[in-house]
Amino acid sequence: MRGEYPFIMGELKTLEASRKNLHELLLKMADTAFQGRALGEAYQILLDMFSDKDTTIFLGLAGSMSTAGMWKLIKWLVEERFVDVVVSTGAIISEDIYEAMGFKYFKTYPCVDDETLLKHKMDRFYDTVADEMNYRKMEGLIREFIETLPPDSIYSTAEFLHLFGKYLNERGIDSIVSAAYRSKVPVFSPALVDSGYGMGALMAYRKGHRIVLDMVKDFHQIVEVGYRSNKLSAIYIGGGVPKDYVNLVTVAQTLIAEEEGRHDFYKSLEYVVQFTTDAPQWGGLSGATLEEAVSWGKVSPKAKKKVVYVDATIALPIVVHALIDGGVKRVGRYDSSWLFKGLGGE
Numbered sequence: 001m002r003g004e005y006p007f008i009m010g011e012l013k014t015l016e017a018s019r020k021n022l023h024e025l026l027l028k029m030a031d032t033a034f035q036g037r038a039l040g041e042a043y044q045i046l047l048d049m050f051s052d053k054d055t056t057i058f059l060g061l062a063g064s065m066s067t068a069g070m071w072k073l074i075k076w077l078v079e080e081r082f083v084d085v086v087v088s089t090g091a092i093i094s095e096d097i098y099e100a101m102g103f104k105y106f107k108t109y110p111c112v113d114d115e116t117l118l119k120h121k122m123d124r125f126y127d128t129v130a131d132e133m134n135y136r137k138m139e140g141l142i143r144e145f146i147e148t149l150p151p152d153s154i155y156s157t158a159e160f161l162h163l164f165g166k167y168l169n170e171r172g173i174d175s176i177v178s179a180a181y182r183s184k185v186p187v188f189s190p191a192l193v194d195s196g197y198g199m200g201a202l203m204a205y206r207k208g209h210r211i212v213l214d215m216v217k218d219f220h221q222i223v224e225v226g227y228r229s230n231k232l233s234a235i236y237i238g239g240g241v242p243k244d245y246v247n248l249v250t251v252a253q254t255l256i257a258e259e260e261g262r263h264d265f266y267k268s269l270e271y272v273v274q275f276t277t278d279a280p281q282w283g284g285l286s287g288a289t290l291e292e293a294v295s296w297g298k299v300s301p302k303a304k305k306k307v308v309y310v311d312a313t314i315a316l317p318i319v320v321h322a323l324i325d326g327g328v329k330r331v332g333r334y335d336s337s338w339l340f341k342g343l344g345g346e
């Protein structure tokens with residue numbers, strides 16, 4: 001049938017109701033249809049990605065994942081070295097600290113009266129709330145860290161977050177950035193101040209304690225990671241700025257090659273998976289297809305790639321626990337220790 005009809009990918013297989021672990025289930029789902037198939041196919045691509053010892057894996061993080069109870073899954077991916085570089089919104093890597101400090105998020109109703117929440121100083125994230133006063137304590141912790149840094153010191157976000165991870169680790173606050181510090185995984189956050197980090201930095205600044213986040217240095221460092229890598233891959237949870245920041249690492253390789261006299265050179269993503277609820281027809285980067293990215297040289301024409309249109313709070317727990325059920329381990333890892341040499345006495 002496949003030879004006669006080249007558009008036939010293979011036989012669809014009906015799922016049987018039987019005892020399976022999540023690893024086995026996802027492999028079976030790859031032969032079904034719709035987003036169930038997409039999730040199964042994405043999982044197979046992840047297995048191929050993790051078994052390629054020559055690829056550097058970037059993890060792009062967007063959305064309100066920490067307030068949704070997902071941050072320990074992300075921390076596990078970092079600790080187990082399934083990823084080599086994290087690019088995150090400021091929210092995800094600050095709102096995990098809130099809980100790591102011992103504070104709690106609480107379930108609420110999406111139709112709750114928000115004026116009542118305001119009176120009680122409770123901040124809402126759709127169906128979850130946080131105590132505003134405790135949230136300020138988290139921002140205060142960031143401020144306290146900033147005030148330990150030399151005034152007017154200049155950092156990339158990766159350097160700043162590495163030092164912050166060390167600060168948190170020494171205080172027993174086990175978060176994504178402290179796990180990244182221990183695992184020597186750089187964390188970049190190109191829109192860092194759009195979060196509790198911005199509030200902590202602002203309050204320190206108003207007291208005369210200024211630091212500078214050099215975003216050109218930041219971009220140079222992440223591009224250099226790409227330059228020193230043999231191959232590039234990415235996992236995107238959501239889209240937004242983190243997705244494009246990683247994508248631009250690939251574009252920069254072409255421009256650098258031109259300066260070095262190498263023409264029509266591309267070091268595009270060779271494995272890439274995205275979990276998103278964004279759609280492509282609105283023209284935004286978050287929903288842009290991976291096929292569209294081929295035109296930019298961001299994704300290889302021969303890449304193993306899949307977008308799964310699914311809420312990441314559904315996909316991420318399933319994928320992480322499937323990796324655990326399947327006993328999957330990462331083969332190889334990228335060594336980014338060069339990035340932090342001489343930083344904070346290292």
